[in-house]
Amino acid sequence: MNIAHHLSEHDIKPSYQRIKIYEYLYKEMNHPTVDTIYKKLVGEIPTLSKTTVYNTLKLFIDKGITSTVTIEDNEVRYDAIVDAHGHFKCISCGAIYDIKYDFKDVAMNELKGFEVKETQVHVKGKCNQCLTK
Amino acid sequence: MNIAHHLSEHDIKPSYQRIKIYEYLYKEMNHPTVDTIYKKLVGEIPTLSKTTVYNTLKLFIDKGITSTVTIEDNEVRYDAIVDAHGHFKCISCGAIYDIKYDFKDVAMNELKGFEVKETQVHVKGKCNQCLTK
DNA sequence: ATCTAAATTTGTAATCATTACAAAAATATA
DNA sequence: TATATTTTTGTAATGATTACAAATTTAGAT
Secondary structure, eight states: OOHHHHHHHTTOOOOHHHHHHHHHHHHHOSOOBHHHHHHHHTTTOTTOOHHHHHHHHHHHHHTTSOEEEEEETTEEEEESOOSSOEEEEETTTOOEEEEOOOHHHHSOGGGTTOEEEEEEEEEEEEOHHHHTO | OOHHHHHHHTTOOOOHHHHHHHHHHHHHOSOOBHHHHHHHHTTTOTTOOHHHHHHHHHHHHHTTSOEEEEEETTEEEEESOOSSOEEEEETTTOOEEEEOOOHHHHSOGGGTTOEEEEEEEEEEEEOHHHHTO
16 A cells, blocks of 8 residues: 555645654554554654654544554554454453454444444453463 | 442442442442542542542452443543443533443454453444434 | 745643552551 | 551652644745
């Protein structure tokens, strides 16, 4: 995918920082925190400011090309995938897995007459790899 | 329900503060934040400290009689219901509704071989009341 | 190419929820 | 009653996020 083009398509001017931040999100797919993104990119972009990372992610969210994952109280994570999907966090190794689920099953009867804008499913436990160790 | 007894049963000494905090959680069922609890109870208990509210809720969670609701990034809410259930937050009036869902539908095939400890379902949108206004 | 205006980035300080920690108060035990 | 233990409290520290204004970069007009 052409990142500059993807940003432009969503009404975001493709500055150097924006391209790098989106590239990191998109390629790593590791649901990073702001701090993770900053620490990784400041090597390549020595003048990078954490404020820029915050500003940029907020812009990406406004424009609909990034979503947040708030599976923990004390940290917000970011995801280049914006389609409805859930997340599993392993309490042993800390890895976060994307999980699909049938959206209809979750949109329960109780919400008849409600307008649903967003659904987040967060599952915690131990992952396959940690269990077989 | 006898709150002192309920606390004792779960290995929590029923101090005045603990009883009042649990009572608030249990009776109001409004998924309050620490600040909400503090502001409400400090009228009745003028010496109450916010630290006590934090300590007490942490204890309740450890002992399994309270759960957290992290439907927003910037605030943790608390719930006296600990059975698996989801939450709907209205983006218009801010109210939080409890919602049941069929747990099996959410525990997806992808998590075969994983050990699931906890599932949270968070839905945001507009509630019935706000829509019909 | 040059000037000017607008957008973007940056650094610092402020904010706010939460935690750490130690002193004070209350409770239980001998 | 005296002592040990538990609980509560207040203050300070932490850490993520936001506010804000200056500096830099980019874009558009001439």
